[in-house]
Amino acid sequence: MxxxxxxxxxxxxxxxxxxxxxxxxxxxxxxxxxxxxxxxxxxxxxxxxxxxxxxxxxxxxxxxxxxxxxxxxxxxxxxxxxxxxxxxxxxxxxxxxxxxxxxxxxxxxxxxxxxxxxxxxxxxxxxxxxxxxxxxxxxxxxxxxPHVPSCPGHEHGITSNEAFHLDAIPRRVLIAGAGYIANEFAGIFHQFGAKVTLINRSDQILRGYDESVRDRLLQISLIKGLEFRFNANFEKIDKQDDGSLLVHMSNHEPLEVDCVLFATGRxxxxxxxxxxxxxxxxxxxxxxxxxxxxxxxxxxxxxxxxxxxxxxxxxxxxxxxxxxxxxxxGGKPTTVDYACIPSAVFSHPPIAGVGLTEAQATQQFGSAKVYTSDFRPMKNVLAQRNERSLYKMVCHPETDKVLGIHMIGPDAPEIMQLAAVAVKAGLSKADFDATVAIHPTMSEEMVLLK
The missing domain is CATH 3.50.50.60 (FAD/NAD(P)-binding domain)
Structure with a gap:
């Protein structure tokens, strides 16, 4: 043919x-x-x-x-x-x-x-x-x-698809999952005035992100008033006469909420x-x-x-x-390079990362050099907000080549885009050190890491 x-x-x-x-x-x-x-x-x-x-x-x-x-x-x-x-x-x-x-x-x-x-x-x-x-x-x-768990009563929950069409912000929201979608919508609903609880079948959030950064997000989220229930699996969801939902889960007492949002993968x-x-x-x-x-x-x-x-x-x-x-x-044979793909979580505050985490670098090279900056952004100081940002650079133990950069703080995804270029280009810690800082900015911490 x-x-x-x-x-x-x-x-x-x-x-x-x-x-x-x-x-x-x-x-x-x-x-x-x-x-x-x-x-x-x-x-x-x-x-x-x-x-x-x-x-x-x-x-x-x-x-x-x-x-x-x-x-x-x-x-x-x-x-x-x-x-x-x-x-x-x-x-x-x-x-x-x-x-x-x-x-x-x-x-x-x-x-x-x-x-x-x-x-x-x-x-x-x-x-x-x-x-x-x-x-x-x-x-x-x-x-x-979106994946929806098959527990009894799952039809009473929603996914991120339906979240954009709600008639009102629920007073109490339970979010199932601990990945980027779960943490993003947790921050959104919380800031809109909802009482937010996240449940997860493991004891970690944001698996795959650097441990220091995800731990910082968990700490900040708890201080803001979000609640977490770990090692919890759905057992069933009962819809009550007043329209509320009673969620039964393993290892925890049942929880009454007005909305269940499934964010358990795709x-x-x-x-x-x-x-x-x-x-x-x-x-x-x-x-x-x-x-x-x-x-x-x-x-x-x-x-x-x-x-x-x-x-x-x-x-x-x-x-x-x-x-x-x-x-x-087009006559231009091309394949996609999946190495050093930057990503972000638009949580409150946001997370961004590229390259190897500290754990991954240690596993691959036996050890890693790690440089960090743990600081309170200037805006937070005047606003009397104690929330701290964390920037982290993971380098090769011998060459000091930058293997990964991970951060949590305001505008982290915006800063990460150019940082990812540096990691992709194979630059070293010395290249960052040799770059003059733009002061006063949060991004200057990238060239002042210790």
Whole structure:
């Protein structure tokens, strides 16, 4: 079958960050491209994930900012928070972004089918309408969804998807999980006035982040009034006559709350795609197995983003989509480098990190040189807020090459982006020491570490 005999050169299933980037770039390379999306163009990040969540984070910060403003001479009166105003404004901006992403595909002459598509052959998809389309290449970019525990009464809980659409901020919130989504929404709900309790089946939060940084977040969160219940597994959730929820868990007494938010990980969206029928292999965890070129076990079918078993981050999905399009349609073979990927947790205060943690470096090299700065930001001093920031640099024990940087404090993610460039470039502690500080800033601590 010649290329001209196919309806398209590329048919993408899923119009999230990875799918949109791959489709747009492939079309720019001259490919005939179509996308099927059964929900909204933009995917998890734009519609119900990192973008609207970051807007809630901004809003939550005003709670402390308005309180601190009094110490800087501002009389702001008695602040009043209106959740519905914030919610509707955020959802309105999501609509705007949905339109922009759709416009991007239209401008690149990518045909959009606003319906579900199922793979019915190595080069064929069938739309929900029953119409069949053929393509030389098929790209799966269907992302992932929140995991919901299967305990009795789980239907009474919500996930991060529904959190953006609440009619009101619940008075008492229980958040299940201790990863980045759990800690981010814990900070958001707390600053909006809710009583927040996090439960986790282990005794750690933010597994994978540097121990010093995550311990600092736990300490600050406890001081702020958040509660944690560790080594707790869901047993059941009872809905009571007054609408409240009674949550039963192992090793702890039952807890009465008004809302249960599940933030217990995400699972790939693979159901009903026809993968078994065409022989696409999956990993033990139910993700699509791909090689370094994002190719599945079926040569004509590829996959990028959270539906695979790689790194579940939006910028990674975008890079995978770009690399796929450049390799297959642009004549520029490209693979994604998964080393030194920076990440952030938009908690209160935020965390950011890149490279090896102290424990990882010690395990890999036998030991590590560690430099830190533990300080109270100038703004917190005048605001009479005792909250302290912590910056940490992990270096090779012999060469002093920077292996990792980890921090917690205001604007940590903003500072980390450029710090990640330095780690990726293989700079040493001496390179940081040789750089003149910008004073007075929090970021100057990066070149003053001891």
């Amino acid at each position: 010649s290329d001209a005999d196919y309806d398209y050169d590329l048919f993408t299933i899923g119009a999230g960050s990875g799918g949109v980037r791959a489709s747009r770039v492939a079309a720019a390379h001259g490919a005939r491209v179509a996308v099927a999306e059964e929900f909204r163009v933009g995917g998890t990040c734009v519609i119900r994930g990192c973008v609207p969540k970051k807007m809630l984070v901004y809003a939550a910060h005003f709670a402390e900012d308005l309180e601190d403003a009094k110490h800087f001479g501002w009389d702001v009166g008695e602040p009043r928070f209106d959740w519905k105003t914030l919610r509707d404004n955020v959802l309105g901006d999501v609509d705007r972004l949905n339109g922009l992403y759709t416009q991007t595909l239209d401008n690149n002459k990518v045909e959009i089918f606003h319906e579900r598509a199922v793979i019915t052959g190595p080069n064929e998809v069938t739309l929900a309408s029953g119409e069949k389309k053929t393509a030389k290449h098929i790209l799966i970019a269907t992302g992932a969804r 699972v790939p969206n693979i159901e009903g795609l026809g993968l078994d029928d065409v022989g696409v292999k999956l990993t033990d965890k139910g993700a699509i197995e791909v090689d370094e070129n994002s190719r599945t076990s079926v040569p004509s079918i590829y996959a990028v983003g959270d539906v695979t078993d790689r790194v579940q981050l939006t910028p990674v999905a975008i890079r995978e989509g770009q690399a796929f399009a450049d390799s297959v349609f």
